[in-house]
Amino acid sequence: MYNILMIDDDWLTTEKLSQLLWHAGLNMSHIFSAHTFAQGLDYIREYEIDLLITDIEVAGLNGIDYMQQIKMIKPSIEIIVVSANNTFENAQTAIRLGVKNYLIKPLHQEQFLDSVREVLLHLNITRPAIEKVSVPQCNHFQMKRHTMQNHLKLNQLLAPQPHLPSDDSLYQSLGLYGPYYAMLKIRYQPLTSRQIDLTLEDQHLLNYAVMNIAVEIVHDQWNSITFETDDCEINIIIQWDEASYNQGWNDKIRQLNQLGQLLHTHIDQYLHIPNVIGISQILKGYSFIKQLNVQANRAVLWHTKYPDHYVFYYGNIHWKSDELEEHQSKNPYNLIVSQVKEYIEKYYGQKGLTIHDVAKKNHVSPNYLSYLFKKDTGFNLWEYVIKLRMEESRNLLLQTDLRRYEVAEKVGYESPEHFSKIFKKYYGISPSEFKQLQA
Known part of the structure; x- marks a missing residue:
């Protein structure tokens, strides 16, 4: 269980955020509040604080020096900055200190909770939980459909305004013991949209086929509940008891992503049906099953932005809904990524260019720059460099009489052979073959 410390001289803000966190399904032990940096340092020294949520300026003092002290006292602590101060210099300095996110006031609640959940999901806490919950062990999911009654009840839990029972x-009765849950949602393309005339019974059989593949893959290794909806969707609720969650739990997001990839591949391979997998975060408590569904739905929708990808984890996604657009446009991290893109677009043809060069020019660490760039654009940073180089080399081959080695040199490759290898991997044919096709 986690201990969280909030430092802000606005007591109303700390009170509101505390209440929000307590009702967010997080595995928390204590939330401490400090109204000065000095008080915060006392908490850091006295308690095992896992996450610090702090303003950049408290009681007229700039928090950068205090955050450096805090990192010296406890290097493993994670930090989220929540501030009305959105200067680029503060954001750069915060990144150098390893701050996980820099959120601008006024806060959007969902963005704040997503940020906290994502930080906590990747913490590796080895000390025992204060409370132990004894729940039945469910090692295998029986391969059979839920009764119609249970099917309706499971879908009712996902409704926009579900009626949640007061007892367990x-x-x-539905097999939901928890207390930790994640959801994988399989959304597939109905065959009727591909001009194939199917009866209603055929469509039900297709839905059943998708569900059975899901059950075959999941039930041996995961404590799970699998059920269908009426919208060409299959939902898989993965659950963990306290003991299994705390045992190697920091690797669970990677495992869920691997499971999503496996589901997509098998459905595509054996049923030849286009499908997308959305994966929620891991939340604690029955009352957050609806939230898992919301997150998995939103993850699936990310396919419309990146149609060449089919498995999406909600925690990796930067949302840009109308409600968050203005908020995110003020985020200094977005300014960093924009500056990096401008730099790459200007210098991608420079020989010997490396990620370290790009990071150094923009005053951030290579690892954190790669993380920010991927989260904001969907591309790995070096994939973006290659994309620009390949597009430019294609234009040069189409519009000029330059030789292969000349094209390679113009787009930043010292070796024509290496350029040809990258070009063939990217386009499927060599530069010379591409040139011949245009003749």
Whole structure:
């Protein structure tokens, strides 16, 4: 269980955020509040604080020096900055200190909770939880459909305004013991949209086929509940008890992503049906099953932005809904990524260019720059360099009479052979073959 410390001289802000966190399904032990940096340092020294949420300026003092002290006292602590101060210099300095996110006031609640959840999901806490919950072990999911009654109940839990029972009996009757849950949502393309005339019974059989593939893959290794909706969707709720969650749990997001990739591949291979997998975060408590569904739905929708990708984890996504657009446009991290893109677009043809060069010119660490760039653009940073180089080399081959080695040199490759290898991997044919096709 986690200990969180909030430092802000606005007591109303700390009170509101505390209440928000307590009702967010997080595995928390204590939330401490300090109204000065000095008080915050006392908490850091006295308690095992896992996450610090702090303003950049408290009681007229700039928090950069205090954050450096905090990192010296406890290097493993994670930090999220919540501030009305959105200067680029502060954001750069915060990044150098390893701050995980820099959120601008006024806060959007969902963005704040997503940021906190994502930080906590990747913490590796080895000390025992204060409370132990004893729940039945469910090692295998029986390969059979839920009764119609259970099917309706499971779908009712995902409704926009679900009626949540006050006791545990309904959840346990459905096999939901928890207390930790994640959801994988499979959304596939109905065959009728591909001009194939199917009866309603055929469509039900298709839905059943998708569900059975999901059950075959999941049930041996995961404590899970699999059920269908009426919209060409299959939902898989993965659950963990306290003991299994705390045992190597920091690797669970990677495992869920691997599971999503496996589901997509098998459905595509054996049923030849286009499908997308959305994966939620891991939340604690029955009452957050609806939130898992919301997150998995939003993850699936990310396919419309990146149609060449089919598995999406909600925690990796930067949302740009109308509600968050203005908020995110003020985010200094977005300014860093924009500057990096401008730099790469100007110098991608420079020989010997490296990620370290790009990071140094923009005053951030290579690892953190790669993380920010991927999260904001969907591309790995070096993939973006290659993309620009390949597009320019294609234009040069189409529009000029330059030789292969000349094209390679113009787009930043010292070796014509290496350029040809990258070009063939990117376009499927060599530069000379491409040139011949245009003749």
